[in-house]
Amino acid sequence: MKVKLKIWRQANAKAKGQFKNYELDDIQDEMSFLEMLDALNSKLIKEGENPVAFENDCREGICGTCGLFINGRPHGPGEQIATCQLHMRLFKDGETIVIEPWRAGGFPIIKDLVTDRNAYDKIMQAGGFVSVNIGGTPDSNAVLISKEHADEAMDAASCIGCGACAAICKNSSAMLFIAAKVSQLALLPQGKVEASKRAKRMVAVMDELGFGNCSNTGACEAECPKGISLAHIARLNREFLKANIKS
Amino acid sequence: MSNFITSSLGKKVILSLSGLFLIMFLLVHLTANLFLLGGSDAFNIATHFMDTNPVIQIIQSILALGFIIHILYALIIQFQNWRATPVKYKKKYQKESSSWSSRNMIWLGIFIFGFLFTHIINFFYVMKFGEMSSTIVHGEEMHDAYKLVVGLFTGGTLAYVYSGVYIVSFVALGLHLNHAFWSAFQTVGWSNDIWRKRLSVIGSLYALLISVGFTVIPIYFLFIK
Ligand code: SF4
Numbered sequence: 453m454k455v456k457l458k459i460w461r462q463a464n465a466k467a468k469g470q471f472k473n474y475e476l477d478d479i480q481d482e483m484s485f486l487e488m489l490d491a492l493n494s495k496l497i498k499e500g501e502n503p504v505a506f507e508n509d510c511r512e513g514i515c516g517t518c519g520l521f522i523n524g525r526p527h528g529p530g531e532q533i534a535t536c537q538l539h540m541r542l543f544k545d546g547e548t549i550v551i552e553p554w555r556a557g558g559f560p561i562i563k564d565l566v567t568d569r570n571a572y573d574k575i576m577q578a579g580g581f582v583s584v585n586i587g588g589t590p591d592s593n594a595v596l597i598s599k600e601h602a603d604e605a606m607d608a609a610s611c612i613g614c615g616a617c618a619a620i621c622k623n624s625s626a627m628l629f630i631a632a633k634v635s636q637l638a639l640l641p642q643g644k645v646e647a648s649k650r651a652k653r654m655v656a657v658m659d660e661l662g663f664g665n666c667s668n669t670g671a672c673e674a675e676c677p678k679g680i681s682l683a684h685i686a687r688l689n690r691e692f693l694k695a696n697i698k699s
Numbered sequence: 700m701s702n703f704i705t706s707s708l709g710k711k712v713i714l715s716l717s718g719l720f721l722i723m724f725l726l727v728h729l730t731a732n733l734f735l736l737g738g739s740d741a742f743n744i745a746t747h748f749m750d751t752n753p754v755i756q757i758i759q760s761i762l763a764l765g766f767i768i769h770i771l772y773a774l775i776i777q778f779q780n781w782r783a784t785p786v787k788y789k790k791k792y793q794k795e796s797s798s799w800s801s802r803n804m805i806w807l808g809i810f811i812f813g814f815l816f817t818h819i820i821n822f823f824y825v826m827k828f829g830e831m832s833s834t835i836v837h838g839e840e841m842h843d844a845y846k847l848v849v850g851l852f853t854g855g856t857l858a859y860v861y862s863g864v865y866i867v868s869f870v871a872l873g874l875h876l877n878h879a880f881w882s883a884f885q886t887v888g889w890s891n892d893i894w895r896k897r898l899s900v901i902g903s904l905y906a907l908l909i910s911v912g913f914t915v916i917p918i919y920f921l922f923i924k
Contacts, residue, residue, distance in 0.1 A: 458789075471789065524792030550790045557783040620793070622802055623780035655708055664783030665707040665776045667804060668882040674796035683891045689708060690888030696703040 453479045453545040457492065459504055460552045461564055469561070471550075481541040485528065486511060486518065488540055505564040511536040513677065516612030519619065520565055521552040526616035526675045534614060534677045554615055556624035557662040571661040572613050572629060578657040579650035580633040582642045601639045608636035610678040617672035617680075623664030628672040630654050631688035632680045638691050648695035655692055707779075708886075710772055715883035717769040722880065722905070724762055729912045736919060739845040740836050746844040747836075750826070770812060777805045800878040807875040814868035821851060852920035862917035873910030877903055 455476050462469030476495070479488055486508050493503035508518040518535040522528030528538045543549060551565065559567040597605075611632035618626045634651050637643030643650075666685065673682045703709040734745040749755050793802070800807065825831060826842060834843040852858055880902025884890050890898060 521788060524788065524790040525796075552788055552790070555784070555786045555788055557785055620796065622784065622793075622797075624783040625780075652702075655706055656702070659707050662783055664780035665711060667776075667780070667801065668878070668885050669797035669801040671793055671796040681892055682885065683895065686885050686888050686890040686895075689712075689886055692706075692708045693712065693888055696709070 453481065453540065453543075455479055455488070455540075455543060456546070456548040458548060458550045459565070461504070462553075462561055463563065465560060465562055465568075469564075479540055481539070483540045484511070484536060485520075485522070485538040485540065486536050505562075505566045507566050508536055513537045514612060516614040519554055519614045519616055521554060521619060523550055526554070526619045527614075527677050532677055532679050534612065537677075554619035556615075556618045556621070557664070558618055558624060558626060559615060567615070569613075569615050571663070572615060572626070574661060575626065575630060575654050575657050576613075576633065579646070579653040580637070582637060583646065584642070595641050597640060605636050605639040608632045608639070608680065608684050611636075611676075611680050612678060614677060616675050616677060618663060620671045620675045621664070621666070622669060622671065623667055624662075625666040625672075626658050626661075626663040627666035627685050627688065628676060628680055628682075630658055631684040634691055635684040635687045638687065647691055648698055651688065651691040651695050655688075707776075710776055711886045714769060714772040714776060715886040717765050717772065718879055718883045720762075720765045721769060722876070722883070724765070725876075725909050729909060732913065732916055735845070735848060735916055739834075739843075742845045742848070743834060743836050743841055743843060746826075747839070747841040750842065766815070770808070773805065773808055798878060800874040801882070804875060804878060807871050810871045811868060811875060814864065814871075817864070822847065848916075849920060852917050853924070858921065862921050865917045866914045869910045869913045872913075873906045876906035876909060880905055 457474040457476065458471050459474060460469055461472045474492060474496075476488065476492055479491065483491070486506075489504060489506060496503045506518070506520060509515040511518070513534040513536060516534070519526060520528070520535045522535065522538070527533060527535045529542045530538050553559075553561050553565045554567045554569075558571040559569055562568050609632075611629060613629065615626075615629070617628035618624050621627075634647075634654060637650060638647045668682070668685075670682055673680065704713070731745050731749060734742040825847060826844060831842045831844075832846060833840050834846070835841075851861055881890070881895065881898040884898050885895070
């Protein structure tokens with residue numbers, strides 16, 4: 453199949469970017485979206501042009517590095533998949549595909565389609581962990597966890613930190629990401645100990661880093677490749693309120 | 700505590716609680732309005748009660764404060780949100796991922812504020828400070844509030860214009876409430892996958908009740924009475 457590409461090119465963080473048009477002829481249905489971009493880059497290198505910078509690593513929907521805004525949606529068409537799991541068969545022959553980087557205040561552009569997503573790491577460093585003492589491994593059966601809580605925590609834990617939530621949000625809010633992390637840990641006995649501190653710290657860092665305020669539109673949930681539910685945001689709100697009432 | 704009020708979540712809690720307070724007020728206001736359908740005496744007595752009851756007078760100032768807080772925080776939050784999204788996408792597809800109301804709360808809010816302003820001038824200001832004819836109901840002299848309402852909604856093109864504005868405003872309010880109701884509960888943490896569905900349904904029913912309830916008044920005076 454043939455595709456026409458409209459890709460955001462920007463030489464560096466400070467440069468003024470613009471869209472550039474490309475055409476590719478030999479694209480197979482079964483190619484993944486990133487393979488299509490690889491094909492484009494091979495062609496560009498042969499022609500002596502700078503290849504398009506984009507991020508990717510595991511290419512199996514786990515690492516969370518490959519977020520692209522494709523045809524108006526984060527990770528493109530297709531439900532609950534990351535960009536690397538997107539295949540060319542979801543596009544029509546001859547279709548124009550618009551590819552943009554995440555555009556959110558918290559994710560400045562580094563080059564072309566690559567954005568700086570350190571902000572999510574900084575939020576994690578503020579509280580997305582449990583503190584454990586060194587020593588012998590504790591007996592895993594000694595701490596009982598109900599099936600419901602284990603399931604919900606597992607759902608929250610499936611967040612891959614890709615940034616699609618803030619990218620689609622009209623307010624560039626990172627709430628779904630933080631909610632997933634806070635929720636995952638608050639549901640488990642090991643994480644409960646630091647739940648209050650965690651909620652307060654992570655929210656404080658989120659506010660500092662230029663993300664907007666969540667207005668509950670639900671776009672993040674609809675576009676999240678892991679289907680993280682808004683219910684986790686409600687839990688984050690609860691945890692945050694509880695933490696502030698306590699202190 | 701100071702951290703709470705300046706944090707994004709804290710501001711939103713204030714916005715939600717003030718919103719929930721206004722949501723309750725609308726029900727009271729609607730109840731008072733529906734006395735209009737009971738005729739002049741019923742409405743005048745209801746208005747007289749509202750006008751003279753000391754508790755209502757105190758609540759009135761709290762209500763004004765509720766409006767001010769809600770509007771102020773909505774603006775602060777919105778300006779921060781605009782600042783957080785400096786560059787727009789060339790192509791953004793969002794029809795299926797979020798509802799129209801949820802994306803346009805600020806514009807609906809501004810529209811409703813415009814209506815509130817005219818509404819206050821037309822009714823509240825006249826009743827409190829303006830010249831009003833009085834009437835006697837059951838031997839007691841009181842403002843003829845019914846006449847004021849009838850005057851605005853009947854007779855001439857102006858009545859049609861005013862009714863039109865009134866109806867459109869309550870459609871806007873209904874859309875605003877449709878998102879606001881569930882959203883307020885979500886923000887204070889009272890939601891999960893099950894309650895979200897319940898609250899959305901209750902919110903939509905409530906929004907419909909308010910929209911229809913208030914629009915019944917101009918329609919009644921224009922076409923039925
Ligand atoms: S919540 Fe979903 S969209 Fe947001 S970072 Fe995690 S996986 Fe990506």
